[in-house]
Amino acid sequence: xxxxxxxxxxxxxxxxxxxxxxxxxxxxxxxxxxxxxxxxxxxxxxxxxxxxxxxxxxxxxxxxxxxxxxxxxxxxxxxxxxxxxxxxxxxxxxxxxxxxxxxxxxxxxxxxxxxxxxxxxxxxxxxxx
Numbered sequence: 001x002x003x004x005x006x007x008x009x010x011x012x013x014x015x016x017x018x019x020x021x022x023x024x025x026x027x028x029x030x031x032x033x034x035x036x037x038x039x040x041x042x043x044x045x046x047x048x049x050x051x052x053x054x055x056x057x058x059x060x061x062x063x064x065x066x067x068x069x070x071x072x073x074x075x076x077x078x079x080x081x082x083x084x085x086x087x088x089x090x091x092x093x094x095x096x097x098x099x100x101x102x103x104x105x106x107x108x109x110x111x112x113x114x115x116x117x118x119x120x121x122x123x124x125x126x127x128x129x
Contacts, residue, residue, distance in 0.1 A: 024102035025086065025095075025109035030122035033112045037085045043078070045086045047071075047097040048116075052089065056126035058119065061087075066097040072104070080105050087112035087119070 028036060037044045037058060046057045047066035057063070064074045066088070078084075084106060088094040091114050098109045112119065120126065 025098035025111040027111050027113040028085075029113055030118045030124060033085060033087070033110065033119070034122075034124055036083075036110050039083070042083045042085050042110075045084050045097070047086060047088050047093050054128070056116075056128045058087065058116070059125070059127045061127075066093045066100070071097075072100065075101055075104055075106075078106075080107070083108040083110070085110045085112070088115050090115040090117055 036042060037060070044058050044061040046053050046061040046063045048057075048063070049065050049067070050063060053061070053063040064071060068074075084098075084101065086094045086098050086101070086109060088097070091112065094111050094115065098106075098111050101109055116126075
């Protein structure tokens with residue numbers, strides 16, 4: 001009987017750890033992300049390539065390519081006390097970015113769940129340069 005309790009406890013613990021421990025940021029849908037980026041002091045961070053950024057980005061976003069060679073050094077220059085709203089094309093790269101940022105000591109991180117694709121699908125505007 002004790003073995004069954006132990007196995008049940010291990011399974012429950014594994015479930016809790018895998019469901020809760022993997023997120024370094026709060027994931028937001030397009031509408032909530034659109035509200036977040038208008039809040040005072042929120043830094044909007046586009047982690048796509050420079051070419052993708054130039055083709056269209058969220059207003060007031062800064063661009064630091066998460067797959068670029070200088071990402072870690074670039075985020076080290078940012079103010080860790082600020083709130084960051086992070087996005088990419090589909091959510092994969094921004095997930096990597098917020099993970100790296102959390103590891104570097106950032107605590108107020110919001111991720112656009114589904115990336116700029118869901119932003120555009122919701123009819124929200126982009127800025128082009």
